[in-house]
Amino acid sequence: MQVILGTKIGMTQIIGDDGVVTPVTILQAGPATVTQIKTVETDGYNAVQVGYGQGKNLSKSVTGHVKKAGENINPKVLKEFRVEEIPEGLKVGDVITVEAFKLGDKVEVTGTSKGKGFAGTVKRHNFNESRNTHGFKGNIRRVGSIGSMYPQKVFKGKKMPGRMGHDKVTVKNLVVAYIDAANNLIGLKGAVPGPKKGIVSVEGKE
Numbered sequence: 001m002q003v004i005l006g007t008k009i010g011m012t013q014i015i016g017d018d019g020v021v022t023p024v025t026i027l028q029a030g031p032a033t034v035t036q037i038k039t040v041e042t043d044g045y046n047a048v049q050v051g052y053g054q055g056k057n058l059s060k061s062v063t064g065h066v067k068k069a070g071e072n073i074n075p076k077v078l079k080e081f082r083v084e085e086i087p088e089g090l091k092v093g094d095v096i097t098v099e100a101f102k103l104g105d106k107v108e109v110t111g112t113s114k115g116k117g118f119a120g121t122v123k124r125h126n127f128n129e130s131r132n133t134h135g136f137k138g139n140i141r142r143v144g145s146i147g148s149m150y151p152q153k154v155f156k157g158k159k160m161p162g163r164m165g166h167d168k169v170t171v172k173n174l175v176v177a178y179i180d181a182a183n184n185l186i187g188l189k190g191a192v193p194g195p196k197k198g199i200v201s202v203e204g205k206e
Contacts, residue, residue, distance in 0.1 A: 001090060002100050002204025003081045004030045005052035006186070008111070010196050014178055014187065024177050024187035029202060031184060034094045035069045035078060037086060047082045050096060051075025052199075069093045077199050098179055098186045101204060105176045110201045111194035115166035125159040169193035172205075 006029030013021050036049035051066055053076030066073045069092050101107070121127040122141050130140045143161065147154050154160075171193060178187025192200055 001048065001083075001087045001096060002105065002107070002202075003032075003048065003050065004096055004098065004100065004186075004202050005032050005050060005077055005079055006030060006200055006202060007053075008192055008194055008196055008198045008200055009185075011191070012187075022177050022189055024189055025192040026178070027186050027188065027192070027200065027202070029184055029186045030095075030097045032096045033066075033069050033073055033075065034090065034092055034096065035066045035073070035075065036080075037090065037092060038080075039086060045082060046084065046086055047080050048086065048090065049078060049080045052077045052079075079201055081201075081203060097181065098184055099181050101176050101179060101186060101202075103176055103179060106173050106205050107176060107188065108170055108172050108203045108205055109174055109188065109192050110168065110170045110203075111192060111198055113165050113167050113169045113193045114195050116164040118162065119164035120161045121159060124161065124164045127159075 006027040009026040009028055011023060011025050014024055015021055030052065032050040032052045034048060035051045038045065038047040038049070040046055051069065051073060055074050055076040058074055062078075066075060116123075120141055121143050122129060130136065130142065130144070132140045146158060146160065171191070174192070175189040176186060177189040178185070180186075186202070194200060
């Protein structure tokens with residue numbers, strides 16, 4: 001099953017046998033433990049829940065939930081992956097490692113993008129600045145008009161200043177370019193959302 005959770009380490013380069021330099025993002029991926037299996041019969045859909053990392057001060061409900069996967073399982077993160085069919089032979093307590101992937105596989109990576117704080121429309125929505133010549137006075141980065149006299153309200157979804165970043169982002173069609181099973185490392189060609197030490201999920205796509 002090609003799903004795993006990991007921690008973003010950073011970017012580097014690898015040089016192939018043909019001398020081509022490939023930019024890759026290195027992830028400390030897994031090992032991840034299967035903590036729950038959901039089926040159509042019991043839950044209405046098929047899914048596999050995995051846990052990753054070592055958490056602290058887990059609640060009693062979480063501790064009891066993951067107890068079936070093993071006595072010393074204290075996951076920092078729990079994530080559910082929906083699947084068409086449950087892989088044959090997969091059971092609670094199984095461990096998923098980077099060996100589930102192979103070089104050349106295409107994957108989707110989901111993470112939380114970097115938070116930028118409060119931002120104006122020029123930075124947040126790529127607005128143009130106002131002109132600063134011919135007698136124009138004031139802030140050239142102001143928003144300007146945000147509506148008409150009728151219906152005397154601001155419509156929902158209007159592009160305005162506000163919090164920027166710290167959103168759930170999924171990057172598709174990244175290629176597995178490096179695997180180090182001994183150290184639980186996987187390298188993906190291209191950029192992965194989020195800061196260093198951020199938690200990301202990797203899901204293989206056929």
